[in-house]
Amino acid sequence: MSIAITGLSSLRQAPFRLCRALWETIPNSVRRTPAMFRAGRYIYHRYTRHTGKFQSHYTQFMRNPPLLATIATLASKYPRGAGIKIASIGCSTGAELYSVLYAIKNLRGDLLVTAQGADISNVVAEAARRGVYIPDVPAAEGGLYAAGRAEVASVDVPSLVELLEPLPDGSLRVRDWLREGVTWRTADATDDRLPELFEPQDFLLANNFMGPMDDQLAERCLRNMVRLVARDGYLVVDGIDLDVKTRILTQFGFRPVLTNQREIWEAEGLKTGWPWLRWAREPIDRSAGDWALRYSVIFHRDHR
Numbered sequence: 001m002s003i004a005i006t007g008l009s010s011l012r013q014a015p016f017r018l019c020r021a022l023w024e025t026i027p028n029s030v031r032r033t034p035a036m037f038r039a040g041r042y043i044y045h046r047y048t049r050h051t052g053k054f055q056s057h058y059t060q061f062m063r064n065p066p067l068l069a070t071i072a073t074l075a076s077k078y079p080r081g082a083g084i085k086i087a088s089i090g091c092s093t094g095a096e097l098y099s100v101l102y103a104i105k106n107l108r109g110d111l112l113v114t115a116q117g118a119d120i121s122n123v124v125a126e127a128a129r130r131g132v133y134i135p136d137v138p139a140a141e142g143g144l145y146a147a148g149r150a151e152v153a154s155v156d157v158p159s160l161v162e163l164l165e166p167l168p169d170g171s172l173r174v175r176d177w178l179r180e181g182v183t184w185r186t187a188d189a190t191d192d193r194l195p196e197l198f199e200p201q202d203f204l205l206a207n208n209f210m211g212p213m214d215d216q217l218a219e220r221c222l223r224n225m226v227r228l229v230a231r232d233g234y235l236v237v238d239g240i241d242l243d244v245k246t247r248i249l250t251q252f253g254f255r256p257v258l259t260n261q262r263e264i265w266e267a268e269g270l271k272t273g274w275p276w277l278r279w280a281r282e283p284i285d286r287s288a289g290d291w292a293l294r295y296s297v298i299f300h301r302d303h304r
């Protein structure tokens with residue numbers, strides 16, 4: 001029976017696979033024409049947008065270097081010795097928040113950073129608090145969702161030595177200077193009471209968990225995220241449907257930070273495959289009226 005169902009589903013997928021294979025033969029120069037952008041957007045909206053909506057705990061150290069560098073540069077605007085607040089919602093096992101802390105503290109060791117990570121799964125929040133990782137093994141095993149890939153691949157260990165201290169048993173522990181001032185908790189990002197748990201944040205990271213939600217829930221969740229950002233603070237939001245993001249952030253008057261926009265947008269190898277994969281990056285189309293907001297990941301809450 002299950003073989004029959006698998007066979008039927010492969011059969012249904014066949015035209016989709018054929019179209020994708022044909023699409024991949026089209027040269028890049030042609031794919032980047034307005035007509036092909038329109039065709040790609042049609043395919044994405046008609047066939048892809050509602051597929052593959054599953055949550056996972058996947059996260060990785062130093063995943064998007066241009067994004068980390070830009071966040072650190074933005075943090076440089078704060079005066080010497082200032083206190084700043086950073087929160088990562090949907091933090092998983094902590095690799096993202098620790099990486100952001102590394103980028104900021106490396107550039108501005110004088111800032112007094114208070115950081116909080118929150119995730120709906122207490123198992124991954126605990127793993128983040130421990131901050132111990134085994135190369136090639138995801139620390140999120142036993143969490144609420146699929147663990148995904150490991151936070152650290154063996155080949156990347158030498159490049160992460162400033163963040164992660166090798167332990168005698170072969171595991172890696174986040175260095176103490178990055179753990180200072182960080183707390184971890186369990187919380188649901190869709191809960192309207194979330195702002196009661198967090199003070200307004202100078203940097204609010206909300207990445208890679210709203211994409212799998214249906215539009216209504218993602219909108220509600222993003223509104224919650226917006227409420228956590230301080231006046232003059234920054235929202236970093238990625239891995240969310242672009243129409244939902246553009247609609248809500250326009251309403252709240254957030255301005256996109258355009259520094260390194262293309263580098264940030266194109267940095268993550270796992271986000272290729274548009275228009276055939278839901279989580280893949282739509283290529284930057286500057287003829288779209290909303291391109292500045294649509295293809296940005298960092299947004300400034302302008303208080304003027």
Ligand SMILES: C[S@@+](CC[C@H](N)C(=O)[O-])C[C@H]1O[C@@H](n2cnc3c(N)ncnc32)[C@H](O)[C@@H]1O
Nearest residue numbers: 057058059090092096119120188189207208209
């Ligand atoms: C794919 S991971 C992303 C981790 C990290 N933000 C990053 O980008 O590297 C998504 C995380 O969001 C968490 N998550 C999903 N729904 C959530 C919710 N409603 N509230 C809080 N966390 C949630 C999941 O448990 C998972 O650990």
